[in-house]
Every structure is written in C-alpha cells, then in structure tokens.
Amino acid sequence: MKRPLIEVRDLRFRYGGGEAALNGVSFRLDEGESVALFGPNGSGKTTFVLHLNGLLQGEGSVEVCGLPVERRNLSAIRRKIGLVFQDSESQLFMPTVLEDVAFGPINRGLSRPEALDRAMAALRTVGMDAAAGRAPYHLSAGEQKKAAIAGILATGPEILVLDEPTTFLDPPGQRALAELLAALPQAKIVVTHNIPFALALCPRAVFFQEGVIVAEGPTAEVVARFRWNFDSAPAKSLR
Amino acid sequence: MHHIVLERWSRGASALHARDPRAKIVPLLVFLTALATARRALPEFSAVLFLLLCAALLGARIPLLAALARAALVLPFAAVFAAVCWLSGDPARGVAVALKSYLSALAVLTLVATTPLPALLRGLEAMRVPLFLLTVAQFLYRYLFVISEEAQHMSKAAAARGAPVRPMASSGARFRAAAGALAVLFARSYGRARDVHRAMLARGFTGRLPTLYDLRFRPADAAFAALASLAPLAARLAVERIG
Incomplete structure (x- = not known):
C-alpha cells in the first residue's frame, strides 16, 4: 500500500466569523499521485490548499508526510510542499527573477552559489533562464507564471500544489506546462477549471461544493458526472 | 506596470552605481552631519553641497531635474517648521530648516537612486544596523x-469605465x-x-x-569613500574661512 503524503480529516474553517468556507473536508494524496480539484468559484478549493502548508489553520486534522500541520512543524512542512499561487504577481516579490527563484533555496539554508545554481536549473526547466536578470514586473503574465513555478521547483518539494496554473497561459503554453508537470516526479494537487489540462495531468479528481468534497474518482468520470465541460449542458443539481 | 522610478534609477550602470554600498553610506553620514551642524555661511555652504550632489547625480546619469523635483517632496513638511520659526521672529532659522531639509533629502535620494535597495540593506546589515x-x-x-x-x-x-480625464469641477465631488x-x-x-x-x-x-549581493569593498571603494567624505568637510572649512 502506498504511503499517504497528505491526509486530511474532517477539516472545517470559516473566515473571520463568516460563513463556513470548509465544512468537513477529508482527503488523501498518495505518493506519485496527481489529483485535480474541481468545483464552482467560492467552493473552498483555494482555502483548502492554503491549509496544506499551514497558511490557514482550521479545525480537524491535516498531516503532511506524517507530520501534523501545526506551528512546530511548519518549517519542515513548507520544505515538503511547493505552493504555486493563483496570482503570480503576488508570488514574485524580489527585485529580479533570479533573486526571486533563489529566495526559497536560500531560506532553506543553501549557500549563495548553491542557491544560484538551483535557481538557474529551475529557470532552465521552465524555459525562463534568459529572463534571470529581468525584473518580475517586466514579465508577461505567462512568463510570471513560469517564474513562479520555477521559484517552487527550486525549493525541491516532495509535493506540488498548483492553484489555477494555466491562468494567463495561451494554449501552447498550457500544453507545455502540462508536459513539464507530467515529467516531474512529485505528487501534485492541481486546482483548475481547465478540463483538458486536468485530463492530461491528473488521473484522479475531487469535486468541491459549498466547502465539502461531494465526489471523487477518475477525472473523466467526475467531469462527466458534473457536466463540468464548457460544451456540456449544466447539471440540474450538482449533488 | 509603471513602477517606482527610483527602482529603475538604482539599477543603472555608472561608476557611482558600481561602488560598494558602504562606500556611499559613510560619506552620506558625513554629509548629513556636516550639514546638520553648520551654522556660519550656511547659504554658501548649501550652494556648494548642492553643486556636489548635482555633479554626483549627473555623473550617475540620473535625470537631474526629476531628481531635484523628487527631493522637493520634503519641502511641504519642512515648510511647516520653517513657518513656525519665521512667525516666532527667527526667519534665518526658517531658511536654514528648509535648506537643510532639502539638501538632506537630495543626498539620501542620491544614495537610493544609485544603490538597489537589496544592496543598500546588505550594506547597512554589514554595518551592524539592527x-x-x-x-x-x-x-x-x-x-x-x-x-x-x-x-x-x-x-x-x-x-x-469613462472616469473624467480632467479634474471634476466641484472640489467637493x-x-x-x-x-x-x-x-x-x-x-x-x-x-x-x-x-x-x-x-x-x-x-x-x-x-x-x-x-x-556579496559585498566586496575594493580599493576604489575606499578611495571613493575617503574623497566623498572629505568633500563636504573641505567645503565647510573653506566657506567658513572665507565667510
């Protein structure tokens, strides 16, 4: 039996006393798996992934590689999970692309030459090595996304969590990203509305609705069940 | 996105940009101290310092007028204190406050416009700033x-969405x-x-x-720091002797 990399049990969370954003989510990710997270806007997908490395903390239990997500383990857990945010502009905060990509490795205690080597290797992986000396805010949205992914790859995580990774990417860019991610050995969680991308990358999918997972299974089946394709007639009920 | 101009300026490639940040921080401190403690012949001393800063900005290929205008941002704040001095019957002190504030801002701006902030912070860290x-x-x-x-x-x-290009007529609106x-x-x-x-x-x-940023303090940095620190001191001695 495969080792669970992530195990979430009955996770509940509400923002600032408002309505519940997560209402009892249970989830498991095994070694080497790639799972797509589907669901309507506001159904709790992003809130859920922010719990995986302790950026948000709700009730219930979240374990990453056997470590409970709690304050004393956050440093170790954040080494294991690489989170690519939906908004790449927020993720790139250093003055140059190279410095930004090297931010994670330096924080993990690598020497500057090692961090630079690691950063350049990650930039080469995403085809952005020529942009190493540029300011992140001079990049196109697609380039920013690639630089953000390089920033995560440079940290050498065991698990990749990508929140809407194809936003701002043109179709060839989406295809190239799917190929790039498919070639990476890490387990992956992909929050997306992009069905072809999810089908190409993730054999399994879960469907969020109103803060709970209402279905999970092979990606094509989940898509068909919820008529989650652009060209499908909408389902009368999502449940 | 159009970004803060200073960030763009600081990424220039002049000889001043190439100096180790510490070689610029030390002269700045000397400059500020010499200016803050000046009493005699202040207008003349200020004029010399102003010319020195203009020369540094031109040498660093920073747009001079734009830099002078940005340093003037401190003037509204300085003007309040200058006005208080003026109203209390000490106009000379009011002028001194305005002059010193503007020149101090211009000197700091010269440093920031020729040193990328990460390098500047690294220099300050090396100088044991908390x-x-x-x-x-x-x-x-x-x-x-x-x-x-x-x-x-x-x-x-x-x-x-059609916001007016010109300011709205009513100041209240x-x-x-x-x-x-x-x-x-x-x-x-x-x-x-x-x-x-x-x-x-x-x-x-x-x-x-x-x-x-790996800091490397080369002989050229030491020479620059010495010269740039001596310049305001020499200027002050000279104008005070002449005055």
Whole structure:
C-alpha cells in the first residue's frame, strides 16, 4: 500500500466569523499521485490548499508526510510542499527573477552559489533562464507564471500544489506546462477549471461544493458526472 | 506596470552605481552631519553641497531635474517648521530648516537612486544596523510597490469605465471621489500584501530576507569613500574661512 503524503480529516474553517468556507473536508494524496480539484468559484478549493502548508489553520486534522500541520512543524512542512499561487504577481516579490527563484533555496539554508545554481536549473526547466536578470514586473503574465513555478521547483518539494496554473497561459503554453508537470516526479494537487489540462495531468479528481468534497474518482468520470465541460449542458443539481 | 522610478534609477550602470554600498553610506553620514551642524555661511555652504550632489547625480546619469523635483517632496513638511520659526521672529532659522531639509533629502535620494535597495540593506546589515529595522524597511519598500500597482490597476479600471480625464469641477465631488478611491486602494492593498506575505511564508520566509549581493569593498571603494567624505568637510572649512 502506498504511503499517504497528505491526509486530511474532517477539516472545517470559516473566515473571520463568516460563513463556513470548509465544512468537513477529508482527503488523501498518495505518493506519485496527481489529483485535480474541481468545483464552482467560492467552493473552498483555494482555502483548502492554503491549509496544506499551514497558511490557514482550521479545525480537524491535516498531516503532511506524517507530520501534523501545526506551528512546530511548519518549517519542515513548507520544505515538503511547493505552493504555486493563483496570482503570480503576488508570488514574485524580489527585485529580479533570479533573486526571486533563489529566495526559497536560500531560506532553506543553501549557500549563495548553491542557491544560484538551483535557481538557474529551475529557470532552465521552465524555459525562463534568459529572463534571470529581468525584473518580475517586466514579465508577461505567462512568463510570471513560469517564474513562479520555477521559484517552487527550486525549493525541491516532495509535493506540488498548483492553484489555477494555466491562468494567463495561451494554449501552447498550457500544453507545455502540462508536459513539464507530467515529467516531474512529485505528487501534485492541481486546482483548475481547465478540463483538458486536468485530463492530461491528473488521473484522479475531487469535486468541491459549498466547502465539502461531494465526489471523487477518475477525472473523466467526475467531469462527466458534473457536466463540468464548457460544451456540456449544466447539471440540474450538482449533488 | 509603471513602477517606482527610483527602482529603475538604482539599477543603472555608472561608476557611482558600481561602488560598494558602504562606500556611499559613510560619506552620506558625513554629509548629513556636516550639514546638520553648520551654522556660519550656511547659504554658501548649501550652494556648494548642492553643486556636489548635482555633479554626483549627473555623473550617475540620473535625470537631474526629476531628481531635484523628487527631493522637493520634503519641502511641504519642512515648510511647516520653517513657518513656525519665521512667525516666532527667527526667519534665518526658517531658511536654514528648509535648506537643510532639502539638501538632506537630495543626498539620501542620491544614495537610493544609485544603490538597489537589496544592496543598500546588505550594506547597512554589514554595518551592524539592527536586522529588525532592515526587515521593516524592506517590507515597507515591497508594499510601496503593492500600493503603487493597485493604484495603477484602479486608475486604469476607472479610465476604462469613462472616469473624467480632467479634474471634476466641484472640489467637493473630487474630494469624495478621492477619499472613496483611497479607502478601496488600502483595502485592496491589504489583500495583496497578505497574499505576498503568504507567498513568502510558503517559501520558507522566517523573518530575514535573503539577498544575493556579496559585498566586496575594493580599493576604489575606499578611495571613493575617503574623497566623498572629505568633500563636504573641505567645503565647510573653506566657506567658513572665507565667510
């Protein structure tokens, strides 16, 4: 039996006393798996992934590689999970692309030459090595996304969590990203509305609705069940 | 996105840009001390310092008029203190406050416009400035960009929906519109700042911003630091002797 990399049990969370954003989510990710997270806007997908490395903390239990997500383990857990945010502009905060990509490795205690080597290797992986000396805010949205992914790859995580990774990417860019991610050995969680991308990358999918997972299974089946394709007639009920 | 001009200036390639940040910080401190403690022949001394700073800015290929205008941003604040001195019957002190404030701002701007902030902070760290202060400075810097970006997004969105290009006729309406926009700007900036912070935490940020700048204090830096420190002192001695 495969080792669970992530195990979430009955996770509940509400923002600032408002309505519940997560209402009892249970989830498991095994070694080497790639799972797509589907669901309507506001159904709790992003809130859920922010719990995986302790950026948000709700009730219930979240374990990453056997470590409970709690304050004393956050440093170790954040080494294991690489989170690519939906908004790449927020993720790139250093003055140059190279410095930004090297931010994670330096924080993990690598020497500057090692961090630079690691950063350049990650930039080469995403085809952005020529942009190493540029300011992140001079990049196109697609380039920013690639630089953000390089920033995560440079940290050498065991698990990749990508929140809407194809936003701002043109179709060839989406295809190239799917190929790039498919070639990476890490387990992956992909929050997306992009069905072809999810089908190409993730054999399994879960469907969020109103803060709970209402279905999970092979990606094509989940898509068909919820008529989650652009060209499908909408389902009368999502449940 | 159009970004803070200083950031662009600081990435220049002049001889002044190439100096180790410490070789510029030390002369700045000497400059500020010489200026702050000057009493005699202040207008003449100020004129010489002004020329020195202009020469440095031109040598660094910084647009001079734009730099002079940016340094003038301190004048409204200095003017309040100058006005108080003037009203209390000491106009000379009022002039001195305005002169010293402007020249100090111009000197700091010259440093910041020729030194990328990460390098400047690394230099200050090497000079044993408390890390806490430096981290606050770097966050402040990063979040200035956040506010600037959000303001530009909002301005474009307003223009795209037909916001008047010219100022509205009624000053009351203008004030209300500006106040509303400012409130939204801060709310949006807060959200962006939170996202930036989360992204930093997710990549192992523990309170210290790493930098790739390796400081190397070469003989040329030592020579520059010595000359640039001596210049304001020599100028002060000269004008005081002549005066």
